[in-house]
Amino acid sequence: MNYRIHALTGSLCGLLFIHYFSLPLWYKGAVIYSLVVIGSLLPDIDIPTSYLGRRLKPLSILINLIFSHRGFTHSLLFCFFVYLFSLIIGLEFYGVAVVIGVFSHILIDLLTKGFGSNRILSILVEAVLFLCHVFFIFFLFS
Ligand SMILES: [Zn+2]
Secondary structure, three states: OOHHHHHHHHHHHHHHHHHHOOOOOOOHHHHHHHHHHHHHHHHHHHOOOOHHHHHOHHHHHHHHHHHOOOOHHHOHHHHHHHHHHHHHOOOHHHHHHHHHHHHHHHHHHHHOOOOOOOHHHHHHHHHHHHHHHHHHHHHHHO
């Protein structure tokens, strides 16, 4: 799937995370939301032409050479290491946010395996995710 679908899924997960923990929308909520969205894009860093891969090209090429696409960065072990890293630096709550984003990415990739670059399916999924945002934001702010 393309980065927009992963970002939209991460965005939805971020909104759910903020709502579940009743976080204030400003500062901590915004940071958590951003981390979930970044986490949802993180696994595709193993593709040098991906959204994050283009911005972090040397790292992306290195990861692609070592693990190849949909390897280590698309595994639960990667989630564990992200969480472990956040634990070591003492920011485990923020680490959970990134892990939720990474997990949403892995889940979407699993669900859409085989559909690959189906343009119509991508548009439909984006439309559904957009509508979910509209309903959820209405629910969150009402
Ligand atoms: Zn992926």
